[in-house]
Amino acid sequence: MAKVTVRSGNVSVEAESQKELFETLASYQEVFAVAECGGCKKTNLRFTVRRQADTKGKEHTYFELRCQDCYAKLPYGQHDNGQTLFPKKWTRWDKANNQEVEL
């Protein structure tokens, strides 16, 4: 079967069957088609990856979308397959109360 490319918004995927295209597009859109900040609604967003060791020295990798205007962030969870991500909820650091709050 021929490879087909489908583009939707800022996401473009290639696959060989309609179901594979659909699933791939859905998966990528969930992660990459976030167009505006969950806080200020602006579009000045940046993907960031942080590596940080826990108290036992094990390194963890954190995937986040960060707003460059209001510093809100959208953390991504990682599926058990170790390959794919899913968005969690927008949060922002609340300086006054020294804690992270959901937006």
Ligand SMILES: [Zn+2]
């Ligand atoms: Zn923002």
